[in-house]
Amino acid sequence: MDLWIGKTYIEKLRIYYKLIKIRQKLIVTSALHCAAPCTAMGIPVVLIAKNQENINRFSAIKGIIPIYTYDDLKNNRINFNPKSLNIEDLKQYMLQNLKLSILKEMGEKIDENELTQIRHNIQYYKAY
Structure with a gap:
């Protein structure tokens, strides 16, 4: 049976949300468009900026979650156990x-x- 047949857009979003919450314990990403909604849904996120330009673009989420760099990754300075x-x-x-x-x-x-x-x-705003 198809999970999506006869479902409204809102019902589908609720199903997606439940699937994400059930399956995802941590999101590691360099994409703001991934980090922001996951954070809003209560999924722990590790955001790693590719370069200085990315860090500047991530100012909207600064203070909400830590923004790490590749240097942090290379030097083992990333908390891979963030709280929701x-x-x-x-x-x-x-x-x-x-x-x-x-x-x-x-x-x-x-x-x-x-x-x-x-x-x-x-x-x-500061969340951490």
């Missing part, structure tokens, strides 16, 4: 930032101080 992170508060900040930003663009009056504080919380 609970970043639910960061997710809430991001959702509130999105909501307030959309309302502002639509011409609604918003609390600018709240938006500034939320963006500050996101920018300086």
Whole structure:
């Protein structure tokens, strides 16, 4: 029986999520587009930047998970036993930032101080 027949998009995403959670204990990657969603799903991630350009591109996830280099790998400085992170508060900040930003663009009056504080919380978030 095909697991996907008759399933909605959301149902398929839930199945994928369960499969990832069941099968993955650790993700080792050099790809931000892999590290970010896995971290958001609570899967431990080791992110290894290929070069300085990658480290600069990874600034969005800096503070959430450690960013290692090939030098760290060669010199045995990588923690291959990271803990699963609970970043639910960061997710809430991001959702509130999105909501307030959309309302502002639509011409609604918003609390600018709240938006500034939320963006500050996101920018300086530390999970480890």
